[in-house]
Amino acid sequence: MGVFSYILLNNIIPLTVMIAxxxxxxxAFKLDIRTLSKLNFYLFSPAVVFKMLYESTLSLAVLGQTMLFFVVYFAAMFILMEIVIRLRGYKGGMVPAVRNSVIFYNSANYAIPLNQLVFVGDAFxxxxxxxxxxxxxxxxxxxGIYSVNRTKSNELGKTLRTIFSMPVxxxxxxxxLMRGLEVPIPGPIYTPINYISNAFIATALLTLGVQLGSMKWKLMLSDVMLSNVLRLCVxxxxxxxxxxxxxIHGTMAQALVLSCAVPTSLSSVLLAVEYDNEPEFSSQVVFSSTIFSIFTVTLVIYLMQFIR
Incomplete structure (x- = not known):
């Protein structure tokens, strides 16, 4: 019950408040969703990634084993989604939208505090x-950018230019490189990076709320629920x-399994909004998977005790 209450009070309710x-x-003001999307892609997201990587302490052994797990896991989920997409007969923009809703998951503002809760601040x-x-x-x-643009354009060069324009x-x-060489960042530069990275979660969640508020609600219950089951259970x-x-055994195995249990990433909504690719579906999936995760993540945490 303690874990259930913690996830509800510290993850679900704050996220829901920001979305609301x-x-x-x-x-009230008809905010421009595309401006918010560009701020996330070109400013807030790069800042938070840079800050977390620069301040982290990663060993080569942990990096190698985790990367191996991630590559195998990503490939397995990608293949699974290709099978599901063909069985369901999805066409056009729904193909990347459904795929992205499962293979992109909230590994930052949801998974990081969850990791610290479950493993009590373990640096490893x-x-x-x-x-x-x-x-x-x-x-x-x-x-992600390639997949949503491929359905709209055959111009590979244009798509690659879009990808290489992404700061991340x-x-x-x-x-x-800067962390490895121990290059210090001057205070007048690092302070703005801190300010911007601290604003990432709020801006991303407000963007989701603006998207939910602006869309014409077309319930896509079966597709949304299928995505939720694949992301949160499968x-x-x-x-x-x-x-x-x-x-892989012990604490590392538990941490890796927990990392797979989190809801759909806000990235899927940002991609959908930025490139006008099924934003209604993507927004509904992110919102619903975040709510349902309170139950599924709690179950995963309970079952983790059997991982040795």
Missing amino acids: LGVILYR TMSIQIIIMMMQSLIPNTY IYVIPIAF GPAVGFGIVLLLG
Whole structure:
């Protein structure tokens, strides 16, 4: 009951309040969703990724094993989604929208505090989650952009130009390089980075609220629920199978399984809004998966005690 209450009070209710404020602000002022989306892609998201990677302490051994897990897990979920997409007969923009709603998950503002709750501030498990967060920040800004643009245009050059305009793909290697070489960041530069990164969660959630407030509610219940089940139930089950396959044990196995149990990432909404690719579906999935995660994540945490 303690874990259930903590997730409700510290994850679900604060997220819901911020989303509700976004809805209210849109109703009152008709905020421009595309401006908010660009702020997230080009300013807030790169700042928070840089700050977390620059301040982290990652060993090569943990980095290698976590990366191996992530690659295998991502490939498994991608293949699973291709099968589901074909069985359901999705067409056009729904193909990347459904796929992205399952393979992109909230590894930052949901998974990081959750990791700290479950493992009581363990630096080792935190480093694992930061690696997952890094990959989950990089892929939406590369493959994610490619997938939503591929359905609208055959111009590969244009799509690649869009991808290479994303700051995150440059921020990650720069942060690693500066941390590895112990390059200090001057205070007048680091202070704005802190300010901007601290605003990321609020701005991303307000953006989701504005999107929910602006859309014409077309209930897509079966598709939304299917995505929720795949993300919240099948996702951690696949993660558990992969840690067994790779022979990962103990705390590391638990941290990796927990990282797979979180709801759909805000990145899927930001991509959908920025490139006008099924924003209604994506918004409904993010909102509903966040709510349902209170039950599914609590169950996963309970079952983690059987991972040895």
